Amino acid sequence: MSIGYLALVLHAHLPFVRHPESDYVLEEEWLFEAITETYIPLIQMFEGLKRDRIEFKMTMSLTPPLVSMLRDPLLQERYDQHLAKLQELVEKEVDHNQHNDHLVYLAKHYIEEFAEARTLWERYSGDLVTAFKQFQDSNNLEIITCGATHGYLPLMKMYPQAVHAQIQVACEHYEENFGRPPRGIWLPECAYYNGLETIVADCGLRYFLTDGHGVLYAQPRPRFGTYAPIFTETGVAVFARDHESSQQVWSSQVGYPGSPEYREFYKDLGWEAEYEYIKPYIMPNGQRKNTGIKYHKITGRDLGLADKELYDPYWAKQKVAEHAANFMFNRERQVEHLQGIMQRPPIIVSPYDAELFGHWWYEGPWFLDLLFRKTWFDQDVYAMTHLADYLQTYPTQQVCRPAQSSWGYKGFHEYWLNHTNSWIYPHLHKAAERMISLACREALNELELRALNQAARELLLAQSSDWAFIISSGTMVPYAVRRTKSHLMRFNKIYEDIKIGKIDAGWLQKVETLDNIFPNINYRVYRPVM
Template structure:
C-alpha cells in the first residue's frame, strides 16, 4: 500500500459536568457511571493495549478538569465500584431466566471484564493511567479551563483565572504541562488568543466553519503564535451524523431501547423508523461485521480526503477528526471496537497518524487567520449559550461573577499588609469556586437543548446561591459565619483543592 500524503489526527473530547453528590437518577451520578463504564473504561483499555505494543502518537485526548476531578475522586471511585458490581448482579439475574439467558450471559461477561479492569487499574483514579500513556508517548492530553465555562461570555479576569487554574490542575494530576486545550464548546471570541498565549497555550480546537471550512492546516490566530486546529466536518460527519453516521447502522446495539424486565439493552437499531418493541434482538456477530465494514470505509475516507486536500493546497495536508469520547461506547456500543481497529488499520493503509502537538511541531500550519466569534454548537455561533432561551442564565452568570470578583477584591485589599506575604484565604477560594461552578457551560446547553433543563437551572442557581450567601457574610464582616459557610460548601463538592484566589489577576493585568 502506497503512503498517503499528509497527516491524520484523531481528537477525543471527554467531559461531564460536576455530578458527584448532586442527584443520582435520571440525571446525576448515574450519568457519570454509565459514561465511565461504557466509554472511559474501554477507551483507555484500548489505548493501554496499543501502548503495550509500542505504538505512539495515536491520538489527542482532551479531559476537562471537572471530569478529571471526578475520575480521581474517592466518592466517585467508590460509587463506580458499586455501580459495576450492580451491573454484574443484574446481568447474573438475567442469565438465570430462560428468556433472557443469552442477553444475561453477554452482559455478565462485559460487566465482569469491566469490574476486573476497574479493580486492577482504576482504584487510584484515572490520573495514574493517563500519566503512563503520556510517558509512553501514546497520546497527547489536552486540558482546559476550570469548571468548563463558555469563555467568550466570561469576564476577562475570571476567564484568565479559570484557564490558569485549569492548566495548573492538569499539571498537578498528570505531572506534565499540557501544550494544548480543548476550549469549552470550542467557544472563541477575538482577543482570546492573547489570553491563550499569555497562559502558555500553544494550540486549541475550533470547529471547521470557524476556519471557513479550510481545515487542511492549523492556522496561527492573528499576530499570535497560538495555532487553531479545525475539525474536518467531511471526515468527522462520516462517523457521527444524525442522518448517516456509523452508529445508526441497523446491526449496532440500539442506545434508546431497554428490556424492561432486566434494565439491559437487548435490541439492535434495526431501522430508523422501527419502534422499540419491534426492534430485532442484538447480534454481536452482525455488529462485528458492521464494525469491520465501517473501519474500511473510514480508512478509505481519510485516505481520499488527505490526497485531495494535499493536491488542492499543493503541500501535505492535515485532516483532524474530532468527537466526544462518550460517543465511543456510551452512545455507540461498538465504538471502542471500531476505535481499536481504526488505529491499527490507518497506519497499515499508509496513513500517517499523530497528535495535534506532532502536527504543530512538524509544520502543518498555514497562514494566520482572523478568527471570528464561533463555537461548535448549533449555528456554529453562541446562540446555545447566549440565546433568548437562556437569557436569564446569562444575566445570572454576570451577576454571580461580578459578586465574587468584587467581594474577593475587597477582602484581599482589606487583608493586605504592606511588606508581608498575602496569606491564603479559603473563603475567597470558595467564592471563586462556587462562581465557576455556577457559570459552567453545561447548564445553558442543557436548557437550550431541553435536556434535563430543570436540573441544569437548579444547579446554576444552587451555586449562585452559595456565592451570594458567602459574599453576604463577608460583606457584613461576619468572619466566622463566612468561614463556616465556605467550609460547608467546599465539603459538599470537595473538588479543585488547588484553586487559589491569590492568583486572581488584578484589574489592570487581565488579558482580554
C-alpha cells in the same frame, strides 16, 4: 511514505456532579455510565494497541471537572457499588431468560464485559486518570485541557478576568494531575471570540481547536482552508474541525452509528423488564431508569421501539470492520486529493465527544480499535498524529485572525443564549463583577481566605456551559436550574458575609465539603490581568 495526516481528537467532559449529602442522585450516574461504556473501553483499546506494538497517536481532552470526579474517593466508591449492581443483574438475567437462548447469549456477553471492566478498574485501584496518563507518558496520547468548568467563554468576554480564571485554573489543575503544563486546550464547545487567543497565550498554551468555519472565515482567508492549522498573531496555533470526516462518524442519520446492525440506545432493560423484577436495580423511589443493559438493535430507522429485533454483537463487529475500512478508504482518497491541490501534507482533524464512542454508539470503541489497526497495517497514504507532534514537525504556518464560532447549533452562540436560558447571564455577570472586586482584597485571616477561595469555586461551577445547554435541550431541566441557582446563592452569601465581616464558619465548611473541586485554587486568579 505517508503524504498526509489524520488527527483524531476526543473531548472527554462531564459537568461536576457530586452529592455527598445524598445517598443517591441520578445525575451521578452520568459519570458511572461513561466510565463503564467509554473510558474503560478506551483504556482497554489503548492497552491492546500497545500490547500489539501498534504506535497509535491520538489527542484527547480530559476536562478538570471530569478529572476531579474520576479521582474523588466518594465517587470511586459509588462507582464500585454501581458496577457491582450491574454484575449482579446480568448474572440474574442468565437464569431469568433460560427460555430464550439469544437473551442468554446477550446476558453472558454483558457478564464478560462487566467482568473485564471490573478487572481493569481494580488493576488501577479506581484511578483512571493514571491509566490515561501512562499513554501520554509514552507519547501515544496527547492529553489537553479545557475551561476549568467548561464555561462558555464568548458569553464571558466582557470580563476578561473571568475568562482568564477559567483557563488559568484549568492549566494549574492539569499540572497538578499530569505533572507538566498542558500544551493545548479544547475551548469549551469549541467557542471562540476575537481576542481569546491572547488569554490562551498568556496562560502558556500552544494551540486550541475551533469548528471549521472559525478558520475558513479567518482574515486573511487561509490558503489551505481547514487542512492546515493557522497561527494567531500571539503565536498560538488553531486547528479546525474537518466537516467530511466528522459527519461520517458523528451523524446518526448519514453516519455509521445509525446502521441497523448496531445496538439500540433507547431500548433499555430498566424500562422493559417486569417492574417487581427490576425494582432493586432502578431508582430508590421506584422510578425506572436506564441500566445500560440493552438487548436490541436499531433494526430500521423508522421502526418503533416495540419492533426492534434482538442485537447480535457478532454481526455488529462485522459491520464495524466494514465501517472502519470505509473510513480509512475515504481518508486515503481525501488526503491524496488534498495533497495534489496543496502540494504539501494536509492534516485532517476529526474531533468528537468521547462519550459518542461506547455510550451513545456502543460499537464506537471497536471502530476506533480497528481503525488504528487498519491504518497501521493496511495503508501508507496517511499517518495518525496528535496535535502536539504535528506542530513540532511543522512549526511554520500562515498567520490569520480566526472568526467567531462554536460547534453548536447554527455554529455560533444561540444554543447557550436563548429564551430558555437567558435569565442565567445577568446573575453570572453580577457574580463575576463581585468576584473581581473580592480578588483585589487581601484576606484578613484564614477563615476569610477559605471563604474567598470558595467564592471562586462557586462562580466557576455556576459558569458551567452544561447548565445552559441542558436547559436549552429540555432534558433534566430542573437539575440544571437548581445547580445554577445553588452555586449563585452560595457565592452571593459568601460575598455578603465577607462584606459585613461575619463569615458563617459552620456553613462554609459544609459548602467546602459539597463543592470541593480545585482544592488548591487561589482566588487572586480573578485579579485584573496586567
